[in-house]
Amino acid sequence: MGACPNRWCRRGGSALSAVYWAGRYQGDLRRAILEYKYREDRSWAPVFARQLAAFLRRHATWFEEDAMLCPVPSFAGRNARRRWSPVGLVCDELARELGPTWGIERLLVKRAETVPMSRCDGRRRELSGDRHILEATALAPGVPSGALDGLRVVLVDDVCASGHTLLACARALRRAGAQEVTGLVLARAFLAPGRVPGPLPAAGVPTSP
Numbered sequence: 001m002g003a004c005p006n007r008w009c010r011r012g013g014s015a016l017s018a019v020y021w022a023g024r025y026q027g028d029l030r031r032a033i034l035e036y037k038y039r040e041d042r043s044w045a046p047v048f049a050r051q052l053a054a055f056l057r058r059h060a061t062w063f064e065e066d067a068m069l070c071p072v073p074s075f076a077g078r079n080a081r082r083r084w085s086p087v088g089l090v091c092d093e094l095a096r097e098l099g100p101t102w103g104i105e106r107l108l109v110k111r112a113e114t115v116p117m118s119r120c121d122g123r124r125r126e127l128s129g130d131r132h133i134l135e136a137t138a139l140a141p142g143v144p145s146g147a148l149d150g151l152r153v154v155l156v157d158d159v160c161a162s163g164h165t166l167l168a169c170a171r172a173l174r175r176a177g178a179q180e181v182t183g184l185v186l187a188r189a190f191l192a193p194g195r196v197p198g199p200l201p202a203a204g205v206p207t208s209p
Contacts, residue, residue, distance in 0.1 A: 015170040015174045016166055016170035016181055016183055017180055017181065018182045019160055019182070019184075019185060020055070020185070021160065021187060022051050023186060024187060030187065032044050032047070032048075033158055033159065033186065033187060036048070036158075037086050037158070040084075042089065045090050048158070048186055049091075049094040049096070049097050050093075050097060051186065052094055052156070053098055056098070065152055066153065067103065067151040068102065068104065068107075068153055068154070069102055069104045069153075069154045070105055070108060070155055070173070071087040071090070071157075072087050072108070073085065073087075073106070073108045073109050073169075074088065075110040075136070076110075077111075080113055087156060090156070107143055107176075108137055109138055109139075109141070111137070137168050137172045139172060139176045143176070146177060147176075148173060148178045149177035150179045151177075151179060152178070152181075153178045154183070154184050155181060155183045157183065158185065158186045159186065159188075160187075160188055160189065163183075166185075
């Protein structure tokens with residue numbers, strides 16, 4: 001089949017093994033996510049949770065070796081863009097949807113606000129994106145040393161475009177001992193040509209940042 005055209009795959013040695021996506025960041029789903037995040041219509045949280053839960057159940061064999069789900073953290077301190085965690089709230093609803101089947105833990109914290117990657121052009125994403133996010137991301141204070149040793153963790157986020165946020169979070173988890181980290185996002189963004197790190201696969205199929 002030849003080499004994968006995705007530049008993250010070609011780089012090798014990624015802390016993040018794959019990203020699974022439940023839908024495309026366009027149309028009704030995009031509008032719903034924008035209403036949720038920027039107009040704080042929190043009624044969407046259980047809707048998004050049901051969509052992610054359905055995806056996990058439909059593709060259960062893809063995740064059968066994974067130990068827990070972890071939401072990508074939001075900064076909630078002084079000068080934060082928002083005082084709530086959109087992904088955290090979806091994961092709270094997801095825990096109710098899935099019951100005891102999955103462990104959902106807030107393993108990471110964001111120590112400072114970062115520039116949204118959606119506002120950065122491709123060059124800025126490449127030069128500074130994951131470095132800034134990595135510096136702001138840390139293991140949550142309540143997670144004991146060695147708690148992640150040998151575990152497989154699924155990072156949950158709302159939208160994946162460049163993959164920088166997921167990569168930075170995956171590196172923090174791998175440093176803490178996680179054996180493998182994959183991503184699960186509600187929507188995969190399709191940006192202008194030249195701004196996306198390689199061709200996208202068919203819906204639901206993993207892509208490797």
